[in-house]
C-alpha cells in the first residue's frame with residue numbers, strides 16, 4: 629500500500645488555516661496556497677537520490693553531490709491544481725509541467741477528463757501530481773490512470789486537504805503511489821465536500837462560483 633503522510637510543519641498548519649478561513653480573498657488564497665505547496669515540496673524531495681559529480685571550485689577539484697538519475701515533472705489537475713504549480717517551481721524551477729484537466733460532476737461526483745498534455749519521457753520522470761483537494765479520490769484516481777496509460781511509472785500525489793475516503797480510494801486503486809497532504813480532515817459531506825475543508829478550491833482560486 630502507498631504511504632500516506634501528513635506534512636504538519638507549523639508553517640504549513642498556520643498557512644492552511646489562512647486559506648481555510650472563508651474571509652480570505654482570492655489574492656491571498658492564491659499566494660498562500662503556493663507558499664504551502666513550496667513548503668510541501670521541500671519535505672517531499674528529502675529522499676531524492678544524489679550522485680557524485682566532480683567540479684572545480686576556485687580552490688581546485690572536488691567531488692560533490694547533485695540530483696541523480698530521474699528528472700521531475702509537476703502535473704497539476706486542472707483547474708485547482710494550477711494553484712500549487714508556482715510554489716513547486718520556486719524550488720524546482722527546471723521541472724517540466726504536464727496538465728491534466730478533470731472536472732467532477734456536481735451531482736454524481738463522477739470525474740470527467742477533458743484535457744491531457746504531458747511532456748515527453750514521463751516514463752523516466754518522477755511526477756508530482758498536485759491538486760488542493762482529495763475528496764472522493766475519483767479525480768486523482770482517473771488522473772493517475774491517464775498518466776499510467778501514457779507510461780508514467782513513478783508518481784507522488786500532493787494535496788493540501790485530504791478526506792479519509794479519498795486517501796483510502798487512491799491507496800486501494802494505486803498502491804504504488806504515495807500521498808502527501810497538508811491535512812487529513814474529518815470526512816465528506818453529503819454533497820461531496822471535505823469538512824471542515826476550505827470550500828471549492830477552484831472557485832476560491834479563480835473567483836468563480
Ligand SMILES: O=P(O)(O)OC[C@H]1O[C@H](OP(=O)(O)OP(=O)(O)O)[C@H](O)[C@@H]1O
Pocket residue numbers: 705706707708709730731732733737739759760761762763764765766767768794820828829830831
Ligand atoms: O476527489 P474528488 O471527489 O474527485 O474531488 C476532488 C476534485 O474536485 C475539485 O475539482 P473540480 O471538479 O471542482 O474542478 P476545478 O478544479 O475545475 O474546480 C478538486 O480540485 C479535485 O480535482
Ligand SMILES: O=c1cc[nH]c(=O)[nH]1
Pocket residue numbers: 708761763820821822823825826827828829830
Ligand atoms: O471540498 C472539496 C471537495 C472537492 N473539491 C473542492 O474543491 N473542495
Ligand SMILES: [Mg+2]
Pocket residue numbers: 708828829830831
Ligand atoms: Mg472546483
